Structures are given as C-alpha cells and as structure tokens.
Amino acid sequence: MLIKAPRGTKDVIPEESYKWQYIEEMIRKICKSYGYKEIRTPVFEYTELFERGVGDTTDVVQKEMYTFEDKGGRSITLRPEGTAPAARSYLENSLYAAPMPVKMYYINSCYRYENPQAGRLREFHQFGIEVFGSEKPSVDGEVISLAMTLLNKLGVQGLELNINSIGCPKCRSEYHKRLKDYLVGHLDKLCPTCNERYKKNPLRVLDCKLDKCKAVAGSAPILLDSLCDECKAHFESLKSYLDCMNIPYGIDPYIVRGLDYYTRTVFEIVSKNIGAQSTVCGGGRYDGLIEQLGGKPAPGIGFGLGLERLLLILEEQGIDIPKPDPITLFIVSVGEKAEMKAQSLVYTLRQQYISAEKDHMGRSVKAQMKYADKLGVKYTMVLGDDEIEKGTAVLKDMRTGEKQEIALDNLVEILKDA
C-alpha cells in the first residue's frame, strides 16, 4: 500500500454508500416540503470571505483553515463551513431580488485542519439550511423544526434540543461589560485559556469545561437575563412557536456558538452517545452577517448538521437503513453460445431498467449459482443450448426455491414488476 487517503479523510465505499444516499434523499424530500431549494457553492473561496464572515478571532479562522496560494497569487481557502459562502452567493447573485424570505439548503463537504477523533474529520459533510430576509421568530421556529423533522423521520431517539439567545450587538455589549466586571474579580481562579478569553471574548469563559472555571461561570451574570426588551420578546416568541409545534427543548444559557456572526437565537442538538463531539446540529441567527459582507443589511438564520455524526448516531442506535433493492435476475450460462445470449438478454432487460446480471468470470454453473446467491438476486435462470433452441427456460425464485418454466420472449413482461 503506497498511498493512503489523507489523515482525517474517509472513503465512502460501495457497500456503505446506500446509507448516505438514503439520508440525502430524506433531506431533499423534507427540504422540498419546507420550500427550501438547493444551492451549490464552490469548495474553495477567497480566504477573505471567511476572515470577514466567520470572524478572524475564531478558532476556525485562526488555526483550522486549509489555506493556500493559487498560481495567481490569490489566497484561497477550502470552505470550513457553509453559511458564509451561502451569504456571499446570496449577495453576488442578487438573490435578495427574489420574494422574501429566501430559503435554501445545501449538502456540502467542509474542511478544517484539526486532529481527528471520534466524530471529527478534516473533511466532513454538512447538511445546512439558510433563510435570508426575515427576522421573525417564526422563521427560527421553522428552521429548528426542519432539523428536528429530519432527525425524527430517520428514527433517531434521545437527542436534546437546547436553545439560547445571545442578544443583539446592543444588549451584548451591555452584557460584556457586566460579565467582565464580574470576571475581573475571579481571574486568579480561571485557567490560562480563560484568562485569554476574558480579554478577547469573555462569553467563551462560560463555555469552559474545566471545573474551576465552571464554578466561576456558575454564578456569573447570565446573558439571557440581560437581554434588551426586543431580544427578550423575540426569544419568548420563539419558545411559543416551538410549543405550538410540540417540539420539546431545553434552555441552555451557556450555549455560545464558536462563530462570530451569531446574534439572538442560537441552538444545538446533541447526542450523548457518540463520544466527546456530541453536537450533531448547531445553528442560529446571524442578523449582521450580510452587512458584514458588504451587503444591504438583511437578517438571516440557519444551521449546520454533521452527516458523519448523524451516521454515528444511526449506527449507535441500531437504526437500520433500508438496503438497496436486490438485482432482479442472474442469468447462469452454460457454454459459449449461451454466454453470448445471456449478454444480450441482460442488455435487453437493462434497457427496461430491470436489473440483471451475468457471469464475467468464466465460472461453472454451480459457481455461478453461488455467486448469484451472494449477490442476493431475486431470480436465477439457467441458460444452455437447449433453452436457446426451445426459447424457454426455468426461472428460479431464490427465496422460495420455486421454479417455473417461461418463454424467453416474455422475460421483460414477467420481471417488470418483480
């Protein structure tokens, strides 16, 4: 083995791809019912998009981006997330000219240079949605409900939806002051990283997992209690919308999304059973992003849902994904003439979208039968000189073992609905 897939990447092998296809089909079906259309953006963007959009104080931008210079000397970055590209495309293609709100979804690969572990890869895949143009909390409710619908339809159990509001720039800066005032008296009790956080982004101190920091965070003022009237009303309204759809949720005042563009509503859906990286879906509102990217101010909200993590949950919960349809017919051939006839027969069947297979290994009759059995085909049919002469053959049902004689001319007709 000379060359392996790069660190942190994974192949989806043929035996596994049906699982991805199943999930993707479910996603498309649900998005259609919600009125979301697919958007496809490039795998790479100018680096500046993420620096401006995601925020250059974030870990994603500071240390996790796949950035390189192309041959024209431009700085290019493999997308680490889907929202900034979607927003860029929204502006670039004047999608704001469409009736509001603009609703879109994507199924994308994303790239972050991190050390791989359970549920974390360098290339991973996200399903995401974005809504531009409405700041109404009903949209927040719709966005969250779409994620929950997907997870429910897939049969996933035991997930927790947690919501929070981190306010608008106004109430947040107010709160920043209060928080810093509180933290400054406890700096000696915080870990070194939290001391850094205190300077750069004090909100993140609340997110630290170290016990001593948690203790300090525990009695810190809570952002949720410091919201301005409008943000408070927005959050209350969102709760009503979730209630009216019977979507259960918890309120976690410590959710602090890692990307700078979030405002007001933030939420995440977590699973306890897939290792340390438990967030399956994370999202929120980003009312300042469009303006940040140089567009006319427009509110927005969306989420990203990790497909590898979703697959982990399905596996862990033993949820079986429907297997693809088996091949309908395997034609076992005896002799050269029959082998040729088999080739033309499977060709005919395939023209009618009937799945059919034949030998390509020069196997004996018995070995062909074994092979057909391993493929899991529904029917087999042995074809030799006699059959070709008579124009009839015996069709064998591999599940029941039953045999029936049929005319070769009727093959398509007989197998059409099999």
Place this chain on the structure above:
RNA sequence: GUGGGUAUAGCUCAGCUGGUUAGAGCGCCAGAUUGUGGCUCUGGAGGUCAUCGGUUCGAAUCCGAUUAUCCACCCCA
C-alpha cells in the same frame, strides 16, 4: 498544537518469560462425477509481523526513533 492507547492475512484477533516452516475464525477461489445457491466437508491463494535502527548466537516478541491510526484536550459539525 498537547496528552494517552494501538500497529501480526481482506476483516476480527491469537502468538506463553526472545528459539528458527507465523496461526485461528470469517471472507475470497476451487472441488465433493454429468446443468442449479443456502448447510456440511476437503483443498488453495493471501503476511517485507507498520517502517528504520539497536540489543542478541537468534527478534513478531526486548529497547529507541519515525509514521499511521484510535481516543481525549482546545474547539466544533
């Protein structure tokens, strides 16, 4: 970037305190008399024991380095 575990056949693993042809189960291929799968039986292919170096008469086994991989931290999907 940091810490810990692991590395033997396609897969899951065994290989005792170093002893010479490195094993099992599953999978793959073929056969068990004439043209019919599943069960059973028989045989076969497949390994530079991650790599490099060291200790030793002798290394899959002990030591070191490197690489890969897994898990965890930071952070996130």
